[in-house]
């Protein structure tokens with residue numbers, strides 16, 4: 001199974017290269033970076049602190065898609081849309097971990113999935129995939145007198161907020177209540193906000209240090225509170241899940257799949 005990595009010198013890109021190199025049944029077909037990146041031309045092995053493997057970082061994603069069974073993309077929304085087009089053109093499986101995608105971006109991904117299998121997840125960890133299922137179930141069980149608040153913390157370099165995982169947990173809670181998140185989302189509170197609106201799903205965002213990703217979903221009512229939490233200790237958990245998704249997706253029928261599909265949940 002030939003797996004390629006776009007954005008290979010990024011925080012997740014390097015983790016993904018290491019994970020593919022260490023996975024039985026997977027071979028690294030190459031990695032790209034954005035044009036002008038200082039990483040172009042560097043050996044992929046030495047880039048991630050391993051022995052040289054005689055494959056250099058390139059700025060030619062079309063060649064990478066042509067030579068891969070699956071490509072893993074943890075880059076940025078604009079790059080991911082270009083990569084989705086290449087996946088469709090070559091019929092290559094695409095694993096999308098990029099967050100901060102707009103509803104229009106998701107619609108574009110769904111249309112390219114007519115020609116290639118895509119696995120799209122805001123969080124490739126096993127624990128968060130299970131957490132989303134629990135949140136959906138708890139939200140469906142508890143009535144609207146239970147307020148739902150989602151708290152997340154990430155490292156100081158993160159550029160989008162709330163995190164893609166917090167939003168995915170919000171969608172899970174909303175679907176448990178049979179409502180659309182867009183109709184109940186309350187992500188910004190500042191100044192005289194007035195009392196909380198019944199049925200809203202609130203978000204709070206913390207940024208600092210090197211926190212890999214903490215998420216807590218709080219269900220609060222009179223005199224009782226239920227909290228479901230996940231804490232990521234290393235980015236390796238996302239890389240492991242994404243490589244597992246790549247091995248699963250290559251050769252699947254075109255369509256958009258989730259980590260629930262990969263894990264058979």
Ligand code: NAD
Pocket residue numbers: 006007008009010011012013032033034035037074075076079096097098099100121122123124125164238
């Ligand atoms: P990063 O900034 O360290 O890495 C992104 C890399 O993509 C950079 O090296 C950048 O140069 C590269 N890039 C940008 N445009 C490119 C292009 N056109 N072609 C090739 N490479 C390009 O960021 P990061 O911390 O690695 O996170 C990347 C994305 O993954 C973010 O959206 C983040 O939120 C997301 N993420 C998702 C999960 C998950 O499980 N789904 C987990 C962690 C991070």
